[in-house]
Amino acid sequence: MVKIHNKSDKPDNIVAKQHHIIDKCIEIETALPHFMKDYFIYLKNAVSLSTRLAYLEDIEFFLKYLISNDESFIHLNNLSEITIEQFSKLKARDINYYIGEYCTRYLKSINGNDYLFKNDNRSLARKKSSLSSLFKYMYRNNQLENNITDGFNPIKLPKPQPDAIKKLAVDEVAIMLDIVSTGEGLTDKEKIYWEKTKLRDKAILLLFVTYGLRLSEIQQLNLSSFNYGRDEFKIYRKRSKEALMPLNSTIKKALDDYISCERPNSDLLDENNEDALFLSIQNKRLTMKAIRELVKKYTSLAMGTTRDKGYSPHKLRATAASSLIDYGFSIYDVKTLLDHENITTTQLYSAQRKNLKRDIIKNFEWNDEKK
Structure with missing residues (x-):
């Protein structure tokens, strides 16, 4: 374990997680061609840490594809041997074939077993975005003569439909x-x-279901995240944004019951877990996988379906948004609480308001009495 000398106001577990992601980024960058170094520096300052890692993983996957499938690269033994001269010969049609043909369906051997992977249009768009970022930067950085991204095929993303949003009903x-x-x-x-x-x-x-928190936001909570004197707690959003959330009596009671009656005293825990709010039976910070599984279990029981049909934590975020709107809060209030970047995202939940059409028509009647 790395000892953390933390002078920021972020809790140690947040700093440790970021450190782990940075280590993974550096590990990938070390394996990639040296001529991409300028792009790596650009990524560090241009995108969030999680996006940086995702882009690097996509680029690494693309280069592995080239070495395994492209005649111009197949003789190479590792990714770092790729030269900028070889890379500059790639055309838009090479990327279009990779995205549109290979990435839609491919086999991958893991621990001696072959797995079939399939990507939907949303996943393909992310892979395309990663490569577009790389090629555009290298063109602007005078490393490539042409901007081949203009020739990348478009990927049509399905428009989100309110009826397709999965969430629990209030009674569920x-x-x-x-x-x-x-x-x-x-x-x-x-x-x-x-x-x-x-x-x-x-x-x-x-x-x-109260705050519509993201999975990572709950998993990272600490005892020190809560200020009961001010009835609030701090969470860390995406892109390292901090937010203060107010406490209500229901949440305070639930937390007090858990901390007082079930959670081990911090004195009995090791220093890596003594501040963690939610602990496993092994007295370690509860993992995101474990939280995902418990949500799936309880939602499947609430809906009366099989465990594999249970909902993910993100569906409980949708549940919170829709429930708040059903209770009469405006979409702008909900947008603020859930930290949506765009109001159109919140509007999707507004469109699902139960009996909305009935309520509108009931209060809008054309009759003699209202003349």
Whole structure:
């Protein structure tokens, strides 16, 4: 474990996570061709840390494809051997074939097993964006003579439809919270763990459906994130933005029950987990995978479906947005709470307001009495 000497106001677990991502970025950059070094410096300052890693992974994957499939590169042993002269000979049609043909469906060997991977248009658009960023930068940086991105084929993304938004109904949220309190519907094996984690699980679910928090925002919470004197807590949004969220009585009670009755005393924990809010049975910070699984379990029970049909944490974010609008809050209020970049995202949830058409027509009647 790396010892953190933290002089910022960010908690150590946030700093440690960022450090881990930076290490992964550096590891990939070291394996890539040296002529991309200027682009790596550009990425560090131009995009968020998670986007930087995603772009580097996409570029690494593309270069591996070239070495495995392109005649001009197939003789090379590793990615760092690719020269700028070879790279500059790539044409737009090479990228179009890679994105439109190879990436849509490919086989990958992992631990001796072959897996079939398929990418939808949204994933393909991300891969295209990563390569467009690289080629545009190298053109502007006078490393390439032509900007081949003008010839990249467009990728049509499906327009989000309000009816397609998956979320829990208000009554299903009530059922879910009742299940986590009573254990009803759980298997005998699940009840063994539920007895030890029911207060923790309830607090997590309430945070999701009350604030519409993202998975990472909940997983990163610490005891020190909360200021009960001011009835607020701090979260770290995407792009390292900080936000203060107000506490209500329901959340305060759920957290107090968990911390007082279920969570081990911090004195009994190691220094890497003593401040973590949500802990596993092994007394370590709960992983995002574990939170994802518990959400899937309880949402599947609330909807009366199989476990594999349960919802992801992001569907609880959608649930919070739709519920707030159903309760009469404006889309601008919801946008602020959920930190949507664009109001059109929030409008999608507004369009799903239950019985909206009925309410409009009921209060807009043409009759003699209103003349």
